[in-house]
Amino acid sequence: MSLRTRLILLTGSWILLILLFFNMFIYNYIFKRTTDAENRMLWNKAQIILRNPLVHRPENWENSRLLWEFIADDTMIRIISPDNAVMAQISTNEQLTEYPAVYRTDYYSEVENSIEARMLFIQVPILENGKQIGQLELGKALNVIGSLMEILGQGLMITSISVMLFSILGGIFYTRIIIRPLRQMLETMRMIRSKGDFLMLGPKYTSRKDEIGRLGQTFNDMISHLQEHDRKQKQFVADASHELRTPLTVIESYTSMLKRWGGNDPAIRREALDAVQSETRRLKNLIESLLKLAEFEREEQVKLDETALVPLVQETKEQLEQAFNREIRFTASEVSKHRRLLADAKKIKQLLIIILDNAIKYSREPIDVTLADVSGFAELKIADKGVGISQEDLPHLFERFYRVDQTRNRETGGTGLGLAIAKQIIDLHQGTIRFESEVGEGTTVTILLPWKAQTEQ
DSSP states (O other): OOHHHHHHHHHHHHHHHHHHHHHHHHHHHHHHHHHHHHHHHHHHHHHHHHTSGGGGOGGGTTOTTTTGGGOOTTEEEEEEOTTSOEEEEEESOHHHHTSOOOOOSSOEEEEEEOSSOEEEEEEEEEEETTEEEEEEEEEEEOHHHHHHHHHHHHHHHHHHHHHHHHHHHHHHHHHHHHHHHHHHHHHHHHHHHHHOOOOOOOHHHHSOSSHHHHHHHHHHHHHHHHHHHHHHHHHHHHHHHHHHHHHHHHHHHHHHHHHHHSSSOHHHHHHHHHHHHHHHHHHHHHHHHHHHHHHHHHOSSOOOEEEOHHHHHHHHHHHHHHHHTOOEEEEEOHHHHTOOEEEOHHHHHHHHHHHHHHHHHTOOSOEEEEEEEETTEEEEEEEEOSSOOOTTTGGGTTSTTOOSOHHHHHHHTOOSOHHHHHHHHHHHTTOEEEEEEETTTEEEEEEEEEBOOGGGO
16 A cells, blocks of 8 residues: 555544544534523523412322413323322323323423434422422423424534545545655656666755755765765775785786796895785785775774873884884873773774874874863874875865875885774774874874763763
8 A cells, every 4th residue: 555545544543533532522412501501491490480379289280281371292190109100291282191100209301312313301309398299290302403403414424524535635635745755756766776877866855944854855865975985985996906905016026027037036026026025925914904904994883982192102103113113202191091982993903004104104203192082082193203294185074085195105105094093993982083294294183082071080
């Protein structure tokens, strides 16, 4: 069953239930009000009858003219004795007299509904010297009310049928308006699937100030995100293919040279083996970097745990100092020593290694690392006095496979993916990273990561 059909059925069913409820309410309300009015009239007439002193004398009950002056159309008046006998009765409606006479000792009112007619009866005790001697009963055939209620019922039925018809027609019209953008989205999705193109909805659907408009905008945002993701993926594959082709070409060239001339020439053999080993190592590093980058892109979120940043920086600093035999000076403010991050400690350590490794590769002087608290953020600065980076290269540092100097990166074994991985880590932790550099003067990297809220500590 289509969404449009379900909407029409649901709205139609809901309107039908509302109509049934209000029709029953209106019908019963009007019937009750009109019946109560007739009931009050009978009670008033009963009081008038009981004011006649002749009614309170049983010897007068057999007088047929005793109650004649109180009779009206479609009414009945009778007096019932304690032994359930009808002592006096006058009626202008035969159906009322068929109602059985029952002697009661209290006030009583009843509406009798039958297929033929609706009738209202009341009973009032007849008292003499404080003692009940009989029961006065008045009946009223509600023929006029019955006719009015029949007309009302027919009117409500005609109105309900008309409302249902108009609601169905209106539902068809309005659901067409509502479903049209959804159908357009469906057609767009089908075209994307069949043609492989990224298509978007037009402003006719996205400019609306309602849920459909927001849905259209979200759809277009999703398509833009997918298009950008597809572009990056294609660029990534193209760049990876290019980067992988280079070391493989070098290895192939040297192995061919080794095969042809290296058998009897130790110098050529040594040169070829060194080159193959170097390119193999570089190829291994490149593949590892590609796998790490792919792993980051698959992760939609990180496992955040309470992490002390100062010990983590200290541990990474000591490991790199020992591995590269270089001096790294680390200072932290007193405030930052007592603050914690909500972070993935392994990824933060990987971020530190990437930045510090670059600083070690492209400088000879000691590296300064400082940690401070700045407006609720951990500000980590890593400064070196190395070769620096030109202003033209700064905007491209986080692009995959981008190298500031191709020759320099070949010598250091760089893959051009380290800073791209670092940016992924920063983004996963809702932080920022900024490079400040001058050629020949060195580079300062500023990283901002949000501290864990004080109320949570």
